[in-house]
Amino acid sequence: MALRFAFSALLLVVVLSSLQTVSAQVSDPGSDAGILVCETCEITSIAEAVTAAEEGSVIEVRGGTYPGGLVLDKAVVLRGTDGAVIDGQGEGTLVAITAPDVTLDGFTLRGTGSSHDKEDSAVLVDAERATISNNILEDVLFGIYLREANGSVVQNNVVVARPVDVALRGDGIRIWYSNDVVVDGNQASDGRDMILWYSNNAVVTNNEFNRNRYGMHLMFSDGALIEGNSLNENTIGLYVMYSRDVTIRGNSMSNNAGATGGGLGLKDVDNAVVEGNRFVNNQTGAQVDTSPREPGIENYFIDNVFAFNDVGIAIQPAVRHNTFTGNAFIDNNEHVSLMGRGELKEITWAVDGRGNYWSDYAGYDADRDGVGDLPYTSQQLFESLVGDYPELRLFSYSPASMAIDFSAEAFPSFRPQVKFEDPSPLMKPAASPLLPAVAEEPQTNRVAIGLAGAVGVLAAIAGSAHLRRRARFPIAPATAVVHSGGVS
């Protein structure tokens, strides 16, 4: 544990220092004194300033609104101040970057075209080492599109997608054939997907990708680090396909719903480490499908929280070589679901005598070492029926389903095959320091409901006490008879 913590700390230092170098580069004005663009300046057009600039020039755009269709074909720093806006009026791409080492910082970019064929974007990067930072993107089809842009940095941008049907939206951030990129502190919500394809060694940290279709979709991208992101209320929080050496840590993947929706999906992923994430209230917390795909490789799920999901973890019967340890499974409708008929084989549920926490564990811990003395076994008859007849899921949350489980407990001959066994279940859920912070709930709400409840109880008690007294006099002449007749 200490070693892992030290390693995370080291990694954090490396990431932070690399970000610092980047920002140092940004703030360095260079030898050039800089070119100023504003509505009353000598130069009133950004395009003109770019033509006039030399390699390494700093162009400051102070206030005003400027047309789109810009091409940055030199290594310049283009910085917007005083609320500078680039407005494409609904036509084409706003800023195309075709030379390496360009910085675009501090602008409001709005009004791209709406062609999916031409991939109209706010910022389209076809060159290496671009830095796109502190921009606000509004009413755009695609937001920031790195098309072949190794070593680029996308930091602290806000992308607000065009409010159209999800299939007609573009991707807030799209990364395509671009290795070694850093995507940090961005917000890209209410769009289509966040895409990271064919791009190795990406670092994706502290972003918010909420209410999209795919919060984040990784494909053919090895060596990614995905840490501290918020991937909530999407159809799928994070889906990783055909990738290797992926580290997924300290993310929040909650409230992702839909018939096939879920927090995390791993398909054909080798050497994945999923650690300290929070999966709450998803259709499926995590789905594992042919991962790992190569022999001799193990994937790890460590210290995650799976709570209130319909299914905590869904595993395909063909999946082998996954290790689950230190995870907390709390009140999922079904903690672990086997998708289809078959058996869970070669899945490790405990390492060095440390298993997982299961909220429905019914064993005891006589030696008080924090580990249950009896193994946790999953053999719920209703769950196994639902595995075979999915339409019976209609009867979840009903006393009938409890009755079925109870009958299997009482009559062993009904008991289904054991789905899996955790030999060392934890008595308490482990709280990993990696887990994302929890938002505080508003205090006023709490006081209001408390008062309402207390007043309700008191009123009810007072009311019953009043009613329990004998009536002293009739309410109306006609009722006097009723009272004398009815007292029991």
Added chain:
Amino acid sequence: MDRAVVAAIAVKETRTAVRHRWFVLYTLIFTALITGFAAVALSASDLTGQAGFGRTSAGLLNLLLLMVPLIGLTTGAQVIVGDRQDRSLDYLLAQPITALEVFAGKFLGAAASFILLLLVGFGGAGVVMAIRGGAGGAGDFLVLVLLTLLLGLAMLSVGIAISSFSRQTAAALGIALTCWLLFVIVGDLGIMGSSIVLGVSSESLLTLTMLNPLDVFKLVSVDLLHTSLDVLGPAGIYAVDRFGSSFSYLMLGLLALWIIVPLPIGYWLFKRTDFQ
């Protein structure tokens, strides 16, 4: 129908119900169970980050589905038959009031005492949630309370219909408990069994379950408290596709029918039994 007479009979009925030992017992049990559940359900909230009642209330459904119909059916079943058995009903009906006034007053009085019982229980749960910091889902909690009241009233109506033709309290209670068993377990098990053996389609499965007021309550609760019915598998997804957002209104309508329909039947049975 004289409103003053109905009100007088209703107040008298509420008084009788509240004085009943069953009422005290049911209130204590219901409050203890629901408050305890709220306390336990919230204990893991700091780890999951969702202290709200919304998701945990799903687990509460099971408890409500067992308790509320049991209380509603058995209290309803004792309303008229009790008076009939101790002969006070003959005396009451000999007064210059109509049978409809008596029946309406009895129902309203029993409903008032039953609602009081449920609100005490939910009030206790509300206090616990506020103390433990689970008020994030206050809206969801209120929805659940209102739905439970509807379910309770539906069961009470059925109970009163049972009591209006029974000659003896014991018989009425027997019928009420049989109904409870049918609604709670036997009905669902029967549908499950036949769907496994006969391979019933999602559509017919959903339609069959809609006949059971408890399943209707569960469906509408899941629909309103979860974001979607997907958690109920293929049949749930079918419901979303077929009915869309009008599904909850349909279910609420069905619940309302279960409150309204047993009453005229009960009244007819009551008149037939006591006015021959």
